[in-house]
Amino acid sequence: MTARKLTQAIDACIVDLDGTQVDTLGDFKVALNRMLAELQLPPVRRDFIEMAIGKGSEHLIHSVLAEQLRQLALADDAGTCPATRPEARYEQAWRAYQSHYQAINGRFAELYPGVLEGLQALRDLDLPLVCVTNKPLAFARALLVEKKLEGFFGHVFGGDSFARKKPDPLPLLEACRALGTAPARTLMVGDSSNDAAAARAAGCPVALMRYGYNHGQPIEQVEADGHFDSLAELAAALAAARHNA
Template sequence: MLMQGLDAAIIDLDGTMVDTLGDFAQALGGMLADLELHAIDPSLIEHMVGKGSEHLLRSVLNHVLGQTGQAPDASKIEAMLPRAWERYQHHYLAINGRYSSVYPGVAQGLTALRGAGLRLACLTNKPASFALPLLRAKGLDGFFDHVFGGDAFERKKPDPLPLLKTCEALGTLPARTLMVGDSSNDARAARAAGCPVALVTYGYNHGRPVREVDADGYVDALSELVPMWVSAVRG
């Protein structure tokens, strides 16, 4: 039996299903060492993730180069990006999943969503070459009908295009497809696409409290999603 009013759910990856900050820190640390640059404080990375790898690398390089006390040269950063991406990809693929962990309640929540009759897709701004092995390593890949990375479409979240394309792949209407994420990126994309949205209260919302973000609901674990939605419908 379907959750009332829903046919499918689209689930974000980093900060929603898997805590990947350790992987980010390891890969970025290796990249910066290869570029002969200073390391970055791992606590700063949380504020930079969520908008795709290119944005992450630009943010990291901008911060590290800015530690000299001078304004970073944008043209210098752009010139460094190809080498930075190559080294980042090398290090990330080597350790993918080794320093990350699945959040409590994720497997139970995905099982409950499937049990409620919903089709599921994973939609992340992470490149597919990173996302697919991570889901396999954590035993989560079997829950999803589709997995789309940040390189699957012309634009990334918070643009609504990835959500609309994912709904097409699922064969569902946006209004009947729940977006589940951890940040304003997910919520903004969902609102623009016409999808209902629920946010987890942990994760990486760019250093801001997630309850400040406009959403239809908030959960402390994915296992709370089905009870929350059933309660809301009955209420």
């Protein structure tokens, strides 16, 4: 744990969803592979999905389509004919993915250890919480309900809530506006360089979980105000910092 930097006063927390609260890789794998089967494309590897998660559904689908069409071209020497370009298949893929993800949202996902305890501990510190994710808002709300987390958050914002997604600072600045808190006193809690970049650009301190999805890169290489093994550990560090202030 590197909690020593978390010494500034914190008035509220912005908490990411996928990779921070919920391990949704199983959901992504099932929905994407059902989508690919519908498009008569080969299934995608789990490690590729993990590297592509975090920049919104559009980026994820584009990345998976490009990779699977590349694999198909290598297998049958299809070359670069227009029918194999990702753009030609994107709309069909998007509709299929939306349908399949909605059908299984949360069924193949699990809470990370310490999430419930950590969220409750943050609430016990009288810290208002808002969830900010790049997942589409409808899917985010349904997942929070499925995992019985919705009651912890006063606001939930998805990747389609604003004009731009993380790593752009706009979602965090709008979350601070909704909370009525200054960015410098609003902690961003996430699991990736996207969360850290958005926080730095918005002027928020940032704490990163050591698990989750960071595009295949070690999270300790991402500069932050603290790296933690669980939300419960983070909450304990904030409680200690407040006690010692």
